[in-house]
Amino acid sequence: MLRYLFRRVLIMIPTLFVTSVLIFTVMKLPPSDYFETYVAEMQAQGEKADLGRVEFLRTEYGLDQPVHVQYFRWITGFFKGDFGYSFEYDLPVRDVVGERLGLTVLVSFCTIILTWVIAFPIGIYSATHQYSWGDYGLSFLGLLGIAIPHFLLALVTMYFANVWFGISIGGLMEPQYFNQPMSWEKFKSILAHLWIPVLIIGAGGTGAMIRKIRANLLDELRKQYVVTAKAKGLPPRRVLMKYPFRMSLNFFVSHIGDILPTIVSGAELTAVVLSLQTTGPLLIRALQSQDMFLAGSFLMFLALLTVIGVLISDVALTLLDPRIRLQGQATK
Structure with a gap:
């Protein structure tokens, strides 16, 4: 039984790795990201977006880095209990999910x-x-x-x-x-x-x-x-x-x-x-x-x-x- 459990846990590691790569790839497939969509929506409504804050958040969360660096920061943070930041709700993901x-x-x-x-x-x-x-x-x-x-x-x-x-x-x-x-x-x-x-x-x-x-x-x-x-x-x-x-x-x-x-x-x-x-x-x-x-x-x-x-x-x-x-x- 213990050998079986150990072997299954080892199999779970590459399974989760491949799953995480697929999830991250799908998230990055759209030609634009949240900030570009946000700025475009604000301009369409005739309002001015806070470009300084947008650039700050891009830098703070590594969205201006190469894709592999972004993936590594995201997946390591996930297993450390840091699920990232929700730009839509302007709160950490943990606080957004919270009571829900x-x-x-x-x-x-x-x-x-x-x-x-x-x-x-x-x-x-x-x-x-x-x-x-x-x-x-x-x-x-x-x-x-x-x-x-x-x-x-x-x-x-x-x-x-x-x-x-x-x-x-x-x-x-x-x-x-x-x-x-x-x-x-x-x-x-x-x-x-x-x-x-x-x-x-x-x-x-x-x-x-x-x-x-x-x-x-x-x-x-x-x-x-x-x-x-x-x-x-x-x-x-x-x-x-x-x-x-x-x-x-x-x-x-x-x-x-x-x-x-x-x-x-x-x-x-x-x-x-x-x-x-x-x-x-x-x-x-x-x-x-x-x-x-x-x-x-x-x-x-x-x-x-x-x-x-x-x-x-x-x-x-x-x-x-x-x-x-x-x-x-x-x-x-």
């Missing part, structure tokens, strides 16, 4: 828990009652959740909330708490607004997980060892939970590699529609304005979470399923 990261983790974590709590019982019921009316009805609801995009469901929900109840359901808190330090009143406001984005974002994930649980469990229930266990007279619940359900969780454990970056990034388009104070809209705005340190550091952080998540899922799979080994061995 915590809110994103809260929304994503609650969404994941809701998805699991709903999907697992329904998936098990659908698999054990195949082709029943309950299976058809629950499968239909799950397919609706998959078919309707999150952002469209958010738009429809906002419309009917306004037409029927005359209220706005956007945001994660009341406007007076924006940019304010956390307090008990602000926390209660967040909890009051939290359930709407959690339900909207979780709709599609719940439907998809129901289908996966049902399909994998049905595949296991048809295998010979289940028939043998039933023939021995074992209780149905024990027959179901002892091996078939456990073996059907392989897909779930392998999905951990996607969960970690999803927790941080959140549902970007849905967050924009609902005006959520999460990191999704922040990333989209950074990409649009070419705020390279904010966008690059965020994407690099997601890549780091992805490789860590994949490692965790691979190790967890070996603990869940003894048929999987960390190192291939010749079979006779």
